[in-house]
Amino acid sequence: MKRPDQSSGKTRFSAVVLRDLQAAYRTLDRAAGRQPWLVQGSVNVVAPKSPSARVTYTWTRKVRAKTITVALSQKQAVAFRQAISANRQIEEALSRLRQVSQTALLAEVPGVTQRRLDVPQNVKAKSKKRPKGALSKRHSV
Numbered sequence: 001m002k003r004p005d006q007s008s009g010k011t012r013f014s015a016v017v018l019r020d021l022q023a024a025y026r027t028l029d030r031a032a033g034r035q036p037w038l039v040q041g042s043v044n045v046v047a048p049k050s051p052s053a054r055v056t057y058t059w060t061r062k063v064r065a066k067t068i069t070v071a072l073s074q075k076q077a078v079a080f081r082q083a084i085s086a087n088r089q090i091e092e093a094l095s096r097l098r099q100v101s102q103t104a105l106l107a108e109v110p111g112v113t114q115r116r117l118d119v120p121q122n123v124k125a126k127s128k129k130r131p132k133g134a135l136s137k138r139h140s141v
Contacts, residue, residue, distance in 0.1 A: 014108065017100075017103075017104040017107065017108055020100045020104070021097075021100055021101065021104060024093065024096050024097040024100045024101075025097065027093045027096070027097075028090065028093040028094060028097055037079070037082070037083035037086065038083055038086055038087040038090065039059075039061075039080055039083035039084050039087055040061050040062075040084070040087055041059055041060055041061030041062075041080075041084060042059070042060055042061075042084065043057060043058070043059050043060075043072065043077050043080050043081050043084065044057070044058045044059075044060060045057055045077070046058065055074075056071065057071070057072040057073070057074060057076070057077035058070065058071055058072060059072050059076075059077075059080050
């Protein structure tokens with residue numbers, strides 16, 4: 001891949017990377033534009049325990065490591081399911097966008113040079129050994 005042009009102070013990505021980034025942004029924009037409400041959690045349907053009882057709906061989510069449950073009406077449950085679905089689509093699109101951005105930045109923007117990790121076999125590491133019997137001033141007799 002080509003390196004970005006640094007002369008103007010702005011990073012210019014190659015055509016392939018730019019196309020991937022634009023596609024990811026369009027997907028995110030479409031996902032966000034469809035639904036104005038975004039909610040995390042899940043909607044649960046609790047079946048009635050007796051024939052005379054009604055179906056109940058609950059919305060469950062995590063807040064500060066605690067599970068919060070809220071009772072919902074049937075209409076609220078439908079709206080919350082749509083908002084949760086939209087939120088999941090946007091999260092997926094954001095995840096793809098982050099991945100494309102990370103790949104683009106690592107490939108296109110110059111980074112640090114890698115150093116060699118292999119050590120020649122004929123060079124031994126020096127170890128610092130104290131002579132036997134030599135103690136620090138604190139431990140001397």
